[in-house]
Amino acid sequence: MSLVAIEQLLKQTMGLDVHTIGESSILRAVQRRQEQLHLDSDLDAYYQLLRSTQTELETLIEEIVIPETWFFRDQRPFDAFKRLVQEEWLARCGGQILRILSIPCSTGEEPYSIAMALHDLGLPATRFHVDAVDISARNLVRAQHGRYRNNSFRVHDLSFRQRHFTLVDDEYQLEEHIRGLVHFRQGNLLDPAFLNGVAPYDVVFCRNLLIYFDRATQEQSLQVLRKLLKDSGVLFIGHAEAGLFLDSWQASSRYPSAFAFRKLRDERRARERPDPALPRPKKSKRPASRPSTAKPAAPDPAPRTRTATARVADNDLREALLLANQGHLAEAANLCEQHLQQQGPSAEAFHLLGLVREATGQSTEAEGFWRKALYLEPHHLESLTHLALLCERRGERREAQLLRQRTERVAALAGGDKA
Numbered sequence: 001m002s003l004v005a006i007e008q009l010l011k012q013t014m015g016l017d018v019h020t021i022g023e024s025s026i027l028r029a030v031q032r033r034q035e036q037l038h039l040d041s042d043l044d045a046y047y048q049l050l051r052s053t054q055t056e057l058e059t060l061i062e063e064i065v066i067p068e069t070w071f072f073r074d075q076r077p078f079d080a081f082k083r084l085v086q087e088e089w090l091a092r093c094g095g096q097i098l099r100i101l102s103i104p105c106s107t108g109e110e111p112y113s114i115a116m117a118l119h120d121l122g123l124p125a126t127r128f129h130v131d132a133v134d135i136s137a138r139n140l141v142r143a144q145h146g147r148y149r150n151n152s153f154r155v156h157d158l159s160f161r162q163r164h165f166t167l168v169d170d171e172y173q174l175e176e177h178i179r180g181l182v183h184f185r186q187g188n189l190l191d192p193a194f195l196n197g198v199a200p201y202d203v204v205f206c207r208n209l210l211i212y213f214d215r216a217t218q219e220q221s222l223q224v225l226r227k228l229l230k231d232s233g234v235l236f237i238g239h240a241e242a243g244l245f246l247d248s249w250q251a252s253s254r255y256p257s258a259f260a261f262r263k264l265r266d267e268r269r270a271r272e273r274p275d276p277a278l279p280r281p282k283k284s285k286r287p288a289s290r291p292s293t294a295k296p297a298a299p300d301p302a303p304r305t306r307t308a309t310a311r312v313a314d315n316d317l318r319e320a321l322l323l324a325n326q327g328h329l330a331e332a333a334n335l336c337e338q339h340l341q342q343q344g345p346s347a348e349a350f351h352l353l354g355l356v357r358e359a360t361g362q363s364t365e366a367e368g369f370w371r372k373a374l375y376l377e378p379h380h381l382e383s384l385t386h387l388a389l390l391c392e393r394r395g396e397r398r399e400a401q402l403l404r405q406r407t408e409r410v411a412a413l414a415g416g417d418k419a
């Protein structure tokens with residue numbers, strides 16, 4: 001009973017749905033704290049301690065949070081962000097200051113990537129402001145130190161590391177000219193007073209947090225994010241979260257497969273929200289026309305794009321993705337295999353197996369799975385992207401180029417695809 005009570009307390013406080021990380025992770029964290037405090041294993045007593053001592057609750061949260069992140073994670077959102085700044089914001093917003101929020105920022109890789117991208121675009125520091133927030137004080141201390149190991153550098157193009165880091169012993173120290181561009185602060189997205197009184201943002205990155213929440217908490221968080229964004233603002237979410245946005249947000253067709261969303265205005269939401277009594281129309285299999293060329297401040301032409309990953313609706317595949325993100329690769333692979341046995345061939349399951357194999361250095365097997373995913377679903381964007389990267393790393397330039405071109409075509413078509 002008390003473990004359930006502890007789980008409920010965590011959900012109320014930080015939004016965590018324990019099913020996303022598993023009850024055993026919570027139990028292990030609680031047991032670690034009991035050992036550190038020389039307590040016996042009485043869960044009731046520990047629950048009472050949590051209720052009465054705010055610092056203990058904060059320490060348990062530190063034990064539970066998953067800080068997994070790296071520089072320029074997923075790459076495409078950052079490419080889209082740079083285009084957004086160059087093609088839209090600079091044209092539209094003249095002398096204003098570009099305001100960006102990274103929540104959750106974990107150990108700093110995401111907001112520093114944003115700052116490096118803006119610096120490398122030549123935007124002076126006086127023209128932008130980056131806020132970075134996380135619930136974990138421990139992560140924020142690491143972020144402010146700005147020292148990183150190889151694990152934070154997982155993308156193919158590492159030229160940014162040469163430009164902005166110095167190797168100190170076996171760690172990379174981020175230089176001050178970038179560190180000084182990010183303003184870190186501790187905060188909880190679910191705190192009713194979260195960022196009260198701050199000016200709204202042009203861009204919010206909220207990636208790989210909503211995936212740990214249940215549907216009601218996701219909705220609550222999206223309301224908070226709506227308030228934090230300007231009407232013309234753009235929200236970037238993680239690719240595993242794209243399936244959440246069905247009613248109140250519009251996928252940006254200008255930045256296909258970057259998981260970028262704009263607010264639907266309230267009156268438009270009311271107009272576009274389907275009558276719940278009616279069955280939902282089926283999505284057309286064939287993507288519609290290409291998106292038109294970007295014009296500053298014009299509304300996006302295509303409402304609510306769903307990507308291949310957004311269609312990972314099955315709970316077991318979602319769980320497999322979470323497990324893989326937490327580094328539980330064998331468990332993630334098992335779930336995918338089970339899914340394939342029970343449900344038959346699925347592009348998403350093959351894609352995930354590809355990711356798991358790649359993470360364990362088995363690139364030939366990874367390639368095999370991504371090709372299977374593409375056989376089933378030739379427009380599977382993530383498999384195309386990963387295959388292209390793999391070929392680039394192997395020096396197979398021609399094949400990589402062909403895959404890139406195919407990826408661009410599919411991404412452009414997906415941008416015009418209507419949900």
Ligand SMILES: C[S@@+](CC[C@H](N)C(=O)[O-])C[C@H]1O[C@@H](n2cnc3c(N)ncnc32)[C@H](O)[C@@H]1O
Pocket residue numbers: 013014015065066067068069070073103104105106107110133134135136139187188189190206207208209238
């Ligand atoms: C997986 S990291 C994501 C980091 C980064 N956005 C990315 O995508 O690489 C998740 C982070 O969410 C933070 N977190 C968890 N619950 C939170 C909450 N309620 N409010 C703010 N941050 C939270 C954790 O401390 C952790 O650093």
